[in-house]
Amino acid sequence: MEFPSWLHAAVGGLLGLLVGSFLNVVIHRLPKMMERRWAADYAEMSGQEVVEQEAFNLVVPRSRCPDCGHQIGWYENIPVLSYLFLRGKCSNCSKPISARYPLVELVTGGLFAWCVWNWGLTPTAGAWCLFTAALVALTLIDWDTTLLPDDITLPLLWGGLIASVLGWTGVEVTSSVWGAVAGYLSLWLVYWGFKLATGKEGMGYGDFKLFAALGAWFGWQALVPIVLMASVIGAIVGIGMKLSSSLREGGVVPFGPFLAMAGITAMLFGPQSILRVIGLG
Structure with a gap:
């Protein structure tokens, strides 16, 4: 039945x-x-x-x-x-x-x-349920503490690669692997470029791992839409907090929650829909 x-x-x-x-x-x-x-x-x-x-x-x-x-x-x-x-x-x-x-x-x-x-x-639904659970936890942990624990980001990364191999995400294995590589290296390069230019750290290593995980789940083609949406949301929230004088000490606004929100948006509507939302699609 x-x-x-x-x-x-x-x-x-x-x-x-x-x-x-x-x-x-x-x-x-x-x-x-x-x-x-x-x-x-x-x-x-x-x-x-x-x-x-x-x-x-x-x-x-x-x-x-x-x-x-x-x-x-x-x-x-x-x-x-x-x-x-x-x-x-x-x-x-x-x-x-x-x-x-x-x-x-x-x-x-x-x-x-x-x-x-x-x-x-189906196993596909189970995989994406675990994906969303990890992102919900990471969003609030990073917002509260500016920490993205390896205990969650690394299993999320490996989970994306394994789900790709098993055919649960619809992402080719090659695209998933290169998504993980490009996700990590892209933010790593931004981090060091910002640090060399200003002497300050603009983000943490947990952001690299989270972006690598999103690359593993969606493939390298989705990285640009995801990081663009995360940046737009982060800028809007940061400006709003600054205007309302609700920024925490040091003016730190963690980037991880916005990456996670963009990742969930990509799951719900597809990565290309993000480009349309921000006027680039």
């Missing part, structure tokens, strides 16, 4: 809500885990005693309210519904819960539903 497309999309959306709930944990904890690793590595290299700390990873300890320490029960962790039931407040101390948590869940759920609607319950 063949089920209707909308039912497949609903299953994908439900899975996306659950994955989005997990992404909230990743976004919050992964940068802290990286900081712990760096601190331990520094202590070891400098000959200091490495102090054993309480286990902290994506699984333990259980989630708690950052204000009162209340341990969140399973019934308080149901995607979107718990937030609505709790009226956006901690059940113990009534401190507001950020609306970003249900938003991440809804966005991830919507993207998963779109992937399954478009490709059905």
Whole structure:
């Protein structure tokens, strides 16, 4: 018996809500885990005693309210519904819960539903679901911390190459490989050109890896549309933040979130549609 497309999309959306709930944990904890690793590595290299700390990873300890320490029960962790039931407040101390948590869940759920609607319950849909989940996490981690963790960018890069080999992205393997190479080298050259000209760093190495990953998923032909859209969005947001005096200390606006947004746009509408949107198509 063949089920209707909308039912497949609903299953994908439900899975996306659950994955989005997990992404909230990743976004919050992964940068802290990286900081712990760096601190331990520094202590070891400098000959200091490495102090054993309480286990902290994506699984333990259980989630708690950052204000009162209340341990969140399973019934308080149901995607979107718990937030609505709790009226956006901690059940113990009534401190507001950020609306970003249900938003991440809804966005991830919507993207998963779109992937399954478009490709059905297939390995192709699964690959693109993982692609979107990685970009959602990278967008918010980079926005919060200006970090693009190798723990996500490198698997995303390899995932694009493997998906190309398996025929899940519709991108030829040669185009995927050269997309990864050109994506990395292009921003690497921009980085060093800017640094030699100004003495400042305009972006981080994580941006090179993310752009390489996008090249692996879409092929080298998509790199120009993606970086153009990312630059346009970044310029608009940066100008808006400057005018509203909301720039963070040092005036830093991370580029990774805009690359990720352009990557999701390329998945939804096709890379060439980006050129049309910005008037070059």
